Amino acid sequence: MFSKTCEHGIKASIYIANQSKLGFRVKVQDVAKETNSPVAFTAKILQTLVKHALIISHKGPQGGFNVDVDKLESITLLDLVFAIDGDSIYNGCGLGLHVCNESNPCPVHFKFKVVRDELKTMLLNTTLAELAQTFAEGKSILKYA
Amino acid sequence: MFSKTCEHGIKASIYIANQSKLGFRVKVQDVAKETNSPVAFTAKILQTLVKHALIISHKGPQGGFNVDVDKLESITLLDLVFAIDGDSIYNGCGLGLHVCNESNPCPVHFKFKVVRDELKTMLLNTTLAELAQTFAEGKSILKYA
DNA sequence: TATATTTAAGACAAATTTATCCGAAATAAG
DNA sequence: CTTATTTCGGATAAATTTGTCTTAAATATA
Numbered sequence: 001m002f003s004k005t006c007e008h009g010i011k012a013s014i015y016i017a018n019q020s021k022l023g024f025r026v027k028v029q030d031v032a033k034e035t036n037s038p039v040a041f042t043a044k045i046l047q048t049l050v051k052h053a054l055i056i057s058h059k060g061p062q063g064g065f066n067v068d069v070d071k072l073e074s075i076t077l078l079d080l081v082f083a084i085d086g087d088s089i090y091n092g093c094g095l096g097l098h099v100c101n102e103s104n105p106c107p108v109h110f111k112f113k114v115v116r117d118e119l120k121t122m123l124l125n126t127t128l129a130e131l132a133q134t135f136a137e138g139k140s141i142l143k144y145a
Numbered sequence: 146m147f148s149k150t151c152e153h154g155i156k157a158s159i160y161i162a163n164q165s166k167l168g169f170r171v172k173v174q175d176v177a178k179e180t181n182s183p184v185a186f187t188a189k190i191l192q193t194l195v196k197h198a199l200i201i202s203h204k205g206p207q208g209g210f211n212v213d214v215d216k217l218e219s220i221t222l223l224d225l226v227f228a229i230d231g232d233s234i235y236n237g238c239g240l241g242l243h244v245c246n247e248s249n250p251c252p253v254h255f256k257f258k259v260v261r262d263e264l265k266t267m268l269l270n271t272t273l274a275e276l277a278q279t280f281a282e283g284k285s286i287l288k289y290a
Numbered sequence: 291t292a293t294a295t296t297t298a299a300g301a302c303a304a305a306t307t308t309a310t311c312c313g314a315a316a317t318a319a320g
Numbered sequence: 321c322t323t324a325t326t327t328c329g330g331a332t333a334a335a336t337t338t339g340t341c342t343t344a345a346a347t348a349t350a
Binding site: 003004005038039040041044058059060061062063 | 337338339340341345346347348349
């Protein structure tokens with residue numbers, strides 16, 4: 001559904017969000033370890049999220065990554081997905097046609113529209129705050145123990 | 146959402162279905178042309194669909210591909226997608242965890258389950274017959290004119 | 291100010307997906 | 321039976337995604 005890059009990015013964001021709520025900055029090493037993702041690749045993905053102003057980075061000793069805790073409620077899954085994968089998952093044509101819309105639909109257009117709209121709504125209504133919360137409560141996992 | 150392979154495969158199936166209803170067999174060349182897909186790649190994909198008994202192939206002169214017209218109502222989008230991409234789109238974990246279920250969910254598990262279930266239902270309820278029909282009626286396109 | 295620590299950036303490499311190519315096998319038709 | 325046509329199957333190639341490595345830049349702290 002999402003790219004590997006996006007999957008890593010979402011998991012990383014959730015971990016960073018939680019540590020931020022606890023008042024910590026985290027290093028790429030930690031993020032990679034806790035999300036079971038490759039370190040260097042995680043670093044690249046975090047750069048992307050920083051550029052999109054979804055997370056904050058600090059260089060040097062005691063540096064690392066964190067999220068503005070006040071923004072946790074306003075950062076959505078849609079923001080994360082869009083920053084990394086763009087909008088093709090919820091806006092693109094199901095059959096890959098470059099032009100596909102109501103007046104010039106591919107054969108699956110209207111069938112897919114319903115699902116894609118629901119996906120988009122879900123992404124828009126899911127905040128980083130709530131994802132982080134389920135993880136904090138031990139009700140979800142970011143990797144297998 | 147789906148792989149390119151799958152997109153080509155679905156478009157090909159729709160075109161073949163329509164020609165089959167008209168009583169024709171079609172050659173890979175035709176399929177590729179009418180779906181704007183690469184010929185050799187289309188050939189490979191059709192092989193897969195033949196192996197899964199979703200379409201029928203005939204070698205030699207006057208050969209080509211067709212669909213059993215009596216099966217058009219029972220062949221679903223789910224069949225086509227499963228044959229090519231497997232079940233990961235509607236069964237896999239949204240964050241790529243190998244193990245992810247109700248009792249050991251990733252943070253997006255329950256949010257995604259709703260969407261994925263709707264996707265699966267849609268795929269299951271959409272038949273090749275109806276997709277072919279909208280195309281036959283000129284109400285949908287397989288490529289840009 | 292020197293040093294150690296940490297992210298940033300860009301080049302490079304591996305893996306996977308998307309395709310191509312070619313010879314073999316089947317078969318219809320003369 | 322020969323020939324032309326068409327799919328089959330496997331090897332190969334190109335493109336994209338996924339991932340690594342190395343050096344530079346920033347900065348906290350002594």
